[in-house]
Amino acid sequence: xxxxxxxxxxxxxxxxxxxxxxxxxxxxxxxxxxxxxxxxxxxxxxxxxxxxxxxxxxxxxxxxxxxxxxxxxxxxxxxxxxxxxxxxxxxxxxxxxxxxxxxxxxxxxxxxxxxxxxxxxxxxxxxxxxxxxxxxxxxxxxxxxxxxxxxxxxxxxxxxxxxxxxxxxxxxxxxxxxxxxxxxxxx
Numbered sequence: 001x002x003x004x005x006x007x008x009x010x011x012x013x014x015x016x017x018x019x020x021x022x023x024x025x026x027x028x029x030x031x032x033x034x035x036x037x038x039x040x041x042x043x044x045x046x047x048x049x050x051x052x053x054x055x056x057x058x059x060x061x062x063x064x065x066x067x068x069x070x071x072x073x074x075x076x077x078x079x080x081x082x083x084x085x086x087x088x089x090x091x092x093x094x095x096x097x098x099x100x101x102x103x104x105x106x107x108x109x110x111x112x113x114x115x116x117x118x119x120x121x122x123x124x125x126x127x128x129x130x131x132x133x134x135x136x137x138x139x140x141x142x143x144x145x146x147x148x149x150x151x152x153x154x155x156x157x158x159x160x161x162x163x164x165x166x167x168x169x170x171x172x173x174x175x176x177x178x179x180x181x182x183x184x185x186x187x
Contacts, residue, residue: 049132049154050162054174058182062147065181066117066139069149072109078184079177094124103127110134129158130165149178 058065068078073087073095081100088094093109106125111118117139126133135153142148151174157165 048156048161050130050157050166052153052166052169052174053150054152054170054178055148055150056175056178056182057142057146057148058178059146060182060185061145062117062139062141064185065147065149066114068181068184069117069137069139070112070114070119072112072119072121078181079173080180081173081176128165130155130162131158132156149181151178 068074071077073085073092075095075097076082076085079085082097083100084098085095088096088106095107095109097105097107099105104125104127105123107121108124109119109121111120113119118136120134120136122135123133133153133155135151138150138152140148140150153166153169153174155162155165
């Protein structure tokens with residue numbers, strides 16, 4: 001049941017401590033969870049992931065962009081689709097978001113690598129018909145005053161192949177956010 005509050009709203013401090021670390025240069029791929037009573041995927045219910053991706057080259061220095069991306073609780077400072085974003089009380093690695101259309105989300109930061117300029121996070125609480133959402137943002141220098149940013153996510157859709165939901169994340173969240181992030185700091 002994708003909206004089961006027990007599964008979607010873990011205790012932030014405890015559950016974040018159980019996450020496996022990502023070493024510099026290592027990429028963690030989402031793993032399909034297996035039900036304890038059914039350790040093998042049922043042939044009619046494959047454990048498939050949908051993926052969303054956006055990429056943008058920006059006329060901004062990578063370090064400046066990374067400072068904004070890395071400030072996990074401050075997403076509303078640069079993303080026009082986020083009305084408010086605040087650190088979860090007692091745990092700055094968890095952020096509470098409200099979108100401009102009133103959707104409430106809680107996301108947990110799973111890994112940050114300042115050398116590689118990457119961060120990974122996932123949903124803790126959300127209204128979407130999906131499970132196992134894991135996103136990654138990566139900033140890469142493209143010379144002294146330019147950079148590229150790639151924003152990706154993988155998730156298990158509750159039904160179907162998840163293509164429509166992936167397209168919504170790409171166009172409505174990732175592309176819009178990257179355009180706004182690229183425009184910051186320009187006169």
